[in-house]
Amino acid sequence: MTDTDKSLSDMNHLEDLFAAARSEPAQLPQALQAAMLADAQHMQQDRVDARVPGGCEPGLNPQSLPTRLWQQFISAVGGWPALGGLAVASLSGLWIGLAPPSFLPDPVESFASYSSGSLLGSDLDYDVSFLMSDEVFE
Amino acid sequence: MTGASAEGTPSRPSNGPSNGSNDDALLVLYANGDPSAAAELMQRLAPRALGVAIRVLGNRAEAEDVTQEAMMRLWRMAPDWQPGKAKVSTWLYRVVMNLCIDVKRRKRGRDVDLDAIPEPPDPGSSAADRMQDLARQDALQQALMQLPERQRQAVVLRHLEELTNPEISGIMEISVEAVESLTARGKRALAKCLANRREELGYSDD
Numbered sequence: 001m002t003d004t005d006k007s008l009s010d011m012n013h014l015e016d017l018f019a020a021a022r023s024e025p026a027q028l029p030q031a032l033q034a035a036m037l038a039d040a041q042h043m044q045q046d047r048v049d050a051r052v053p054g055g056c057e058p059g060l061n062p063q064s065l066p067t068r069l070w071q072q073f074i075s076a077v078g079g080w081p082a083l084g085g086l087a088v089a090s091l092s093g094l095w096i097g098l099a100p101p102s103f104l105p106d107p108v109e110s111f112a113s114y115s116s117g118s119l120l121g122s123d124l125d126y127d128v129s130f131l132m133s134d135e136v137f138e
Numbered sequence: 139m140t141g142a143s144a145e146g147t148p149s150r151p152s153n154g155p156s157n158g159s160n161d162d163a164l165l166v167l168y169a170n171g172d173p174s175a176a177a178e179l180m181q182r183l184a185p186r187a188l189g190v191a192i193r194v195l196g197n198r199a200e201a202e203d204v205t206q207e208a209m210m211r212l213w214r215m216a217p218d219w220q221p222g223k224a225k226v227s228t229w230l231y232r233v234v235m236n237l238c239i240d241v242k243r244r245k246r247g248r249d250v251d252l253d254a255i256p257e258p259p260d261p262g263s264s265a266a267d268r269m270q271d272l273a274r275q276d277a278l279q280q281a282l283m284q285l286p287e288r289q290r291q292a293v294v295l296r297h298l299e300e301l302t303n304p305e306i307s308g309i310m311e312i313s314v315e316a317v318e319s320l321t322a323r324g325k326r327a328l329a330k331c332l333a334n335r336r337e338e339l340g341y342s343d344d
C-alpha cells in the first residue's frame with residue numbers, strides 16, 4: 001500500500017468516525033432539562049413582573065393610572081413612614097397657625113382686628129360720616 | 139409554519155424538522171409569555187448545543203454547564219430578538235463556542251474526560267464490536283483534543299454538526315476562506331493522529 005493509498009484510507013476511516021459520531025446525538029439529561037426549563041420560567045416571570053409596577057400577578061387587571069401616580073408619589077417622598085411624618089408636620093403647622101403659643105402673635109386675632117377695627121372702624125366710619133355730612137347734600 | 143396571526147402575534151410552529159424560522163417563532167412566543175415555548179425551544183436547540191460543547195470541551199459536566207448558560211442567555215435575549223435577521227441556532231452556536239473558549243482558558247492542561255462521549259447503544263452489535271466502536275469514538279475525541287482550539291471548533295461544526303462553511307463563518311466570525319483552511323488543516327491533523335493508531339482501532343492496511 002502506497003503512502004497516497006494510506007492517506008486516502010485514513011481519510012475514509014476519519015469519515016467513518018465522523019458518521020458514527022453524528023449517528024449518536026447527545027442526549028439531554030433530565031436534571032439539565034429541568035434546570036434549563038426552570039431558568040426559562042424564572043426569566044419569563046421576571047419580565048412579567050417588570051412590566052407591571054408592584055409585581056402584579058399575571059392575569060390580574062393592570063392598575064389604573066391615578067393609582068400608579070399615587071404610588072409613584074408615595075415612593076418619591078420615601079414611602080408610607082415618610083408620608084406619615086409629612087401628615088403630622090402639616091397638621092402641626094396648621095394647629096400652631098390657628099392657636100400659637102403665648103409668646104407669638106396670634107395671626108387670627110390680628111387679622112380679625114385689622115378687618116373689623118382698622119378698616120371698618122376708622123376709615124369707613126370717616127368716609128360714611130363725611131358722605132352723610134350736611135356739606136355733601138348742600 | 140412561521141407566520142404571524144392577525145394580531146401580530148406569531149402562531150405556534152408545527153412539529154417538524156428544526157429550522158431557523160420555527161426557532162424564530164418559538165422565541166417570539168416565549169418572549170410574549172407562552173409557557174410551553176421554552177420546552178420546545180430547548181428540545182430543538184439544547185441537544186445540539188450540548189453535543190458541540192462535549193466535542194469541543196471533551197468533558198460532559200463542563201459541557202452541560204455551558205449548555206445551561208447558553209440557553210440562559212437565549213432566554214434573556216428573547217425580547218430583543220429580531221426575527222429573520224439571523225438564525226437562532228447560529229446565535230446559540232456562537233454563544234456555546236465563546237463559552238467553551240472561556241472554559242478552556244480557565245482549565246488549561248487538564249485531561250480529556252473519556253466518559254464525555256456516550257457509548258453507542260447498538261443492540262445488534264456484539265460486545266466486541268461495541269467495545270471497538272467506543273474505542274474509536276474515544277480515539278476521535280482524543281485526536282480532536284489535540285487540535286488547536288479554532289481548528290477543533292471548525293471541524294466539529296463542519297463534520298459533526300454538518301453546518302455549511304458560511305454558517306460556520308458566521309458562528310466563528312471569520313471569513314469562509316478561513317473556515318475552509320481551518321477545517322482542511324484540522325482534518326489532515328486528525329487523520330495523521332488516527333493513522334498512528336490504525337491497528338489498535340482495528341483498521342486494516344489492505
